[in-house]
Amino acid sequence: KAGVTQTPRYLIKTRGQQVTLSCSPISGHRSVSWYQQTPGQGLQFLFEYFSETQRNKGNFPGRFSGRQFSNSRSEMNVSTLELGDSALYLCASSYQGTGELFFGEGSRLTVL
Amino acid sequence: DQQVKQNSPSLSVQEGRISILNCDYTNSMFDYFLWYKKYPAEGPTFLISISSIKDKNEDGRFTVFLNKSAKHLSLHIVPSQPGDSAVYFCAASTPGNTPLVFGKGTRLSVIA
Numbered sequence: 651k652a653g654v655t656q657t658p659r660y661l662i663k664t665r666g667q668q669v670t671l672s673c674s675p676i677s678g679h680r681s682v683s684w685y686q687q688t689p690g691q692g693l694q695f696l697f698e699y700f701s702e703t704q705r706n707k708g709n710f711p712g713r714f715s716g717r718q719f720s721n722s723r724s725e726m727n728v729s730t731l732e733l734g735d736s737a738l739y740l741c742a743s744s745y746q747g748t749g750e751l752f753f754g755e756g757s758r759l760t761v762l
Numbered sequence: 763d764q765q766v767k768q769n770s771p772s773l774s775v776q777e778g779r780i781s782i783l784n785c786d787y788t789n790s791m792f793d794y795f796l797w798y799k800k801y802p803a804e805g806p807t808f809l810i811s812i813s814s815i816k817d818k819n820e821d822g823r824f825t826v827f828l829n830k831s832a833k834h835l836s837l838h839i840v841p842s843q844p845g846d847s848a849v850y851f852c853a854a855s856t857p858g859n860t861p862l863v864f865g866k867g868t869r870l871s872v873i874a
Contacts, residue, residue: 654805683861690771692866693806693851698859706861740805749855750796751862753805 652677654754656741662760668729671757675722675743681705682724683751684716687738696739699724700746728759736761765789766854768865777874781839785852785865788833792854796862797826797837800849809850810837842872 655674663669675682683706684696695708699718716726722743728735738758742751767786775781783797793814798806812819812826812835819826825838839846852865 685864690866692768693853693864695861695863698861700859705859708861742805746859749794750808750811753798753807755803755805 654741654743654752656739656754656757658757659755660758660760662762663731664762665731665733667731668727669731669759670725670727671739671741671759673724673726673741673743673754675724675741676752679743679745679752680722681744681746682718682722683742683744684724684726685740685742686710687740687756688736693740696726731761733761735759763788764865765792766852766863766865768850768852768868770868771866772869772871774871774873775842777844777872778841781837781842781846781870781872783837783839783850783852783868783870785835785837786833787835787854789854789856789863790833791856792863793857794855795826795828795835796853796855797824798851798853798864799846800851800867806851839870842870844872844874846870847872 681700683698685693698706702718718724738756740756742753796811797809800806828835849867851867853862
């Protein structure tokens with residue numbers, strides 16, 4: 651059974667640009683969550699999508715957005731990038747959204 | 763306001779000895795707790811969990827203890843092995859479809 655796949659794995663952007671990250675969950679999983687990991691801050695919850703609907707949202711500005719498609723694949727978008735957006739963005743999937751999450755390897759974003 | 767706290771950023775233990783990682787929480791509504799392990803350049807992987815109706819859960823070398831009155835949980839690894847060197851995250855959730863709340867992590871180094 652294939653795991654959670656995130657693309658791209660690494661990317662470099664400049665301030666003011668926007669970025670789109672993609673996540674393919676484990677087959678059969680309907681919930682996709684996104685987390686931001688920065689040094690010393692642990693994993694900060696961004697949002698969760700379940701059956702194409704945003705079910706939970708963390709405390710991030712509106713520049714961070716996401717969506718989920720009918721095949722459960724999800725994308726997150728960050729507009730008007732700032733230096734502080736440099737982080738590892740992790741996607742996780744689960745069947746219902748509760749309990750154990752299965753994480754992808756992450757997309758490492760560097761903003762210059 | 764951090765609801766899940768891992769107050770030790772790092773821990774160093776000799777191979778074969780016990781590793782004890784600690785986690786405190788403030789939200790009394792948390793009813794499910796998990797530990798994740800993360801190696802560099804990989805996503806977090808689930809290690810072990812415990813429900814609030816239990817005070818101990820064991821899986822091989824890994825045991826999680828929960829003290830609800832103290833709002834404290836700990837992960838014991840016995841015996842510690844060099845391959846256990848990683849960052850360990852404590853996470854918790856409340857009932858319903860709510861996101862996992864993570865601590866900032868503790869970096870464990872097991873020295874041969």
